[in-house]
Amino acid sequence: MNQTENTAIVLRHANYRDNDRMLTLLSPTRGRIDAMLRNCRKPRSHNLNAGELFALGDYMLYESGGHVTVTSVHLIETFYPLRNDYDRLTCGIYLLNLAEAVAEPEQAEQELFMLLLHTLSRLTFSDQAQKPLLAGFLLHFSACQGFKPRLNHCTCCGRTLPEEGPFFFGSEEGGVLCADCRTRKDQQPLAAAELRWMRGALASGSASWVDTPEAYAPLAILRDYVERRLNRRIRSVPRTGG
Ligand SMILES: [Zn+2]
Known part of the structure; x- marks a missing residue:
């Protein structure tokens, strides 16, 4: 047995x-x-x-x-209760699909498991907006899978980033770029408030991923980054109202 x-x-x-x-x-x-x-x-x-x-x-x-x-x-x-709200259900399935994309047999996933449970709990039992929840999940997901984006220095030239930008995000490069290092259109402009949000969300663990006018979640950029790193598009596209 x-x-x-x-x-x-x-x-x-x-x-x-x-x-x-x-x-x-x-x-x-x-x-x-x-x-x-x-x-x-x-x-x-x-x-x-x-x-x-x-x-x-x-x-x-x-x-x-x-x-x-x-x-x-x-x-x-x-x-x-997730089943009573189609949009939140779709978000939940997206989280499951992300976890499935990286989970391997006999390879411990303590951090991912806890991140998934915390995020699903808040998606189900709190009224927290979906956009920062998803973006926070993606950011911490990248960290626990070993590809946390670089947010404090230019990913190309290594210089400390200026206070108020302009900033760009390079999915291929794995982090923020300064204006001098941007060479392609797919290196998308990143608002200073979005960079602040990412730094805050990484520093705060899973406690407080909320959108404010001063710091807001760059969900589309993070989705593109994570899905490129995984080398696949994840099914179940969540609608988050922006
Ligand atoms: Zn640079």
Whole structure:
């Protein structure tokens, strides 16, 4: 018997046979786990909710011959209210897709796991605006995946950036550029308030990603940066009203 208990969240599911589902789980200690959940689609199955996206629980897994089967689940949270708001649901699925894009089997993802839970909780249970939530997630996601953008010195020439710009963001270069180093149109202009927001959001952990007129979240720039680094476009495009 090779049975283990794993706290994990469901990133993806695919229906299998009449009543089963293949789950893609994210575990903080083991990274991605693909596991079969049997009979979860029967109407009165007690595992109905454990096979849904966002389900967070303690999954008891039985592993044999390269196959993993869920034997029981203690469900902790379903993030159910997300389903009542289409835009927030789409954002949530986008976060799951980002996590799935980087999760590898047997590769611990403690930081990513906590970032995902914190962000999903705020998306579900607070009325915080989606745009800074998503942008904050993307910024911290890049940090925990090892490609935090450079924000204090020009990524090309290394000089300290001037107080009020002009600034540009180079997705390929991995950070902010000074005006002298901008050579291409895809190095997008970055407002001083956007640079302030990114510095603040990185410094403040996950506590306070909010938009203000003085500091606002450059969501489009961060999406482009992260998706280029991952070398793929992430499905489920969130609408955030700007
Ligand atoms: Zn420069």
